[in-house]
Amino acid sequence: MRAFISGILRLRRGPWEMLASVLIAIGVVMLMQPYALWAFSWSFIVTLTGTVMFLIVSHFPE
């Protein structure tokens, strides 16, 4: 966990990509879940944020 936070603070690709992947996954789950319409409504923003973040952080150093 400490390595992950340190990677985030030092702008390293691995942890940031992990964070972006988690955001994308949460967005997809929100899009398809059958429980709350508000989650469906916000899913696109979450997925878009994750995807754009992924594109940016994949250029960070290893």
Added chain:
Amino acid sequence: MPETAMDSVARATPPRVARRIRGLSDRMIAWIFVAPTIFLLLAINIFPLIWTIRLSFTNFRANRPNAETAWVGLRNYERILSDPDIWQTMQATAHFLFWTLFFQVLIGFALAWLINAKFRGSNFWTTIIVLPMMLSPAVVGNFWTFLYQPQIGLFNYVVAFFSGADPTGFTMIGEVALAPWAIVIVDTWMWTPFVMLICLAGLRSIPESIYEAAECDRASKWRQFWTITVPMVLPFLMLAVLFRGIENFKMFDLVVQLTGGGPGSTTELTSINLKREAFEKWRTGYASAYAVILFVTVFGLASIYVKALNKVKER
């Protein structure tokens, strides 16, 4: 010395052209070769994408090309993301996605495990198992429609044989409760071999020496399975799940052939719904926004897929 094709091409090149090419750097020549591909990519992929994004902010209708188009901002997105019918469609897609992935991974891994055991005729059985994957989805959809017929279809008789139910008492693609499972069964039948092949590649990449070391340490088969096989096949399995997930998220042809989205809209997956919005209701701007939402979702999943692929390559 015999003349080669290069020699004849060089001799046939007019001196003026030859002089001009001689003055070009390697980098420039590389660009000349790559330029047509880049141009095609821009024309076929990038331009339509940018145009779709632009249309998604308008109320454009493709069946009224001369009508005035108004800029509606984010209204199309707002309407899509608050529409309970589209939410329902997403849930139908989620049901399809979850159960196809679940069964394909389970059966695919089990088949790979069996085939990896190397029994007599395993190559023959691998070929037989892989056959459904080679068929066209339209063909598969068509012949499964016949298999699902309650009067003449084989499927109902097989179910009746094992369960004792009346074979004409149920219709797989005509009943609201059964239709979602009908498409899951067909997709599982068709694409389990793909998951099996990926799992097989994973299983065959595990060095035998690891199992031998585990045998020396007196690890049981069960223990070997959970501490060696599963962790080493997991990246491959993840790859298969992501690949099938992305493909099934866009599933169109198979389901259209089988159920056409019915009964009602029970099996209307997102891509079928999108096609209806775009080419039956002709709400092009709205459908473009819908397509952008699906694109971003698939693009996000594809990014994770590429990352997983690189991890597998590193191994």
